[in-house]
Amino acid sequence: MATTKTPRPKTLREGSAQKRAAILSAARELFLTGGFDRSSVDAVAALAEVSKRTVYDYFGDKQTLLRAVVDSIGQSLITTIRHTLDDTLAEVAEAADLEDALVAFAMRIATGMLDSGEYATLQRLVRSESRHLPDGGELFMADTPDEALAERLAAFADVGLLSVPDARLAADQFTALTFSVALNRLGSANAAEDPRVRPLVVEGVRTFLRAYRPA
Structure with missing residues (x-):
């Protein structure tokens, strides 16, 4: 009988302090001006001048990013x-x-x-x-x-x-x-x-x- 494995939680990258700071700064600006729901991860990545994959690697999802900003x-x-x-x-x-x-x-x-x-x-x-x-x-x-x-x-x-x-x-x-x-x-x-x-x-x-x- 096959055993279902519990998926492991995603490990977030610590990464570059400069990139993390840039992402947080961009997210903060967008969340304040456009609101959480209207601010996309694509927009955060573009403003921070990093890839969308980098945002996800560092913070996992948009809600975690908001928590990190706060x-x-x-x-x-x-x-x-x-x-x-x-x-x-x-x-x-x-x-x-x-x-x-x-x-x-x-x-x-x-x-x-x-x-x-x-x-x-x-x-x-x-x-x-x-x-x-x-x-x-x-x-x-x-x-x-x-x-x-x-x-x-x-x-x-x-x-x-x-x-x-x-x-x-x-x-x-x-x-x-x-x-x-x-x-x-x-x-x-x-x-x-x-x-x-x-x-x-x-x-x-x-x-x-x-x-x-x-x-």
Whole structure:
């Protein structure tokens, strides 16, 4: 009796970093301007100046390519967040310095990242193409400032600067009290364009610290 073999999943090529970047850039442009459904793999290949076979070899199919585009933007934003954390919070050693450092971090993220073209692109792709993404795109939006911030808040708790039973919850609440308040109330978190942003962020940080400073 013949045995039916289960087909092996296709192995994608790692390939040239330059070609991968060109394909991702072309796909991003086409998905934004024409939408996922109207953007063909042929068009992506032509714009990236590679063969259609190369696109398939590197990414497998168009849906995987969309996921790769969204993921690459998300990873770029996470890198920005981590650099900002290092610049603003890495050297904090005294409780008296914590408020100013957290305000500096929140202002940098609010103005430099949440109001950036990269973040707007990520939001737009996730909203418009959610049906083509796992979990409607929520998977990719999970890597917001909260994930990286939670690690730093836990580190502050380890040295006694904060009392943080649940670091991820604390990060979620920090975000809600700072970035989200500005976005929900003003429609923007860019303090360079709206002087009302900073007072909201400062008060949010103070409210957060009242809740999480050690007793």
